[in-house]
Amino acid sequence: MKIKFFSLIKFDLKKDEVDYQLSESKTIKEIMKLLDQEFDNYFSRKLLKDEELKSGTIILLNGRNVRHLQGLDTLVENKDEITIFPPSGGG
Template sequence: MSIKVKFYSLFKINLKSSGKEYQIDDEITVTDLISMLDDDYDGYFSHKLLDAGEIAPGSIILINGENVIHIDGLDSKIRDGDTITLFPPSAGG
């Protein structure tokens, strides 16, 4: 099974990548995906996306265009063929 992870904004710039594809054996959670990304990017994603084990304010995690905070948060299921889109927290005016 295959999933696509797309990086946007500073993720794309800092990592010099627009995303990554993973082969998974079974459905996983958003928490599992962040752990997989951390393994590949030296803990970068949990540091940027999480705060005290929760989604950091301003971080956006989408599964097939739907924000995970409207599904099951970090426990949201990721399945074969899903596209996960990640935006880092942003600020400014």
Template sequence: MIVKYFATLRKITGVQEENINAKTVGELLEIIEGKYGKEFHDSIFSGENFKKGVIILKNGKNVIYLDNLNTKLEDNDIVSIFPPVAGG
């Protein structure tokens, strides 16, 4: 599936998007953390929970309204990951 990174996460990953295969959102994040390390983890998590304002979308739907870390993923899904950002 395609994983898209936004805002300050792009400074950590060095890419805007990449192909990674995983069965769930939790598994996907573990793979990404393995690749980019603590800096990525700390951008997303506070302890075991998502940081306030972190948004993870599966095909534009926030995973907290799906099955959160257990949300199932398929090959043609697009996952978008945002650190806490705002504007207006």
């Protein structure tokens, strides 16, 4: 499974992607915990509020927004690609 990072995530982590080999299906929420273990809780701090996605956070599973699937309970397989965009501000 490939996870691609964009915008401030890419800048903060100094990585544009990571690859994981899953032994079984996992939810987006479980994937976030896996990422948090590797990146010192970065993803929970930056992308979640009260265990829900912060407004403006975009997580795509194979190009489809997980908000339009099962949200953080969306299942991920080894063949999948996740793309993560942080909430953005501006004016």
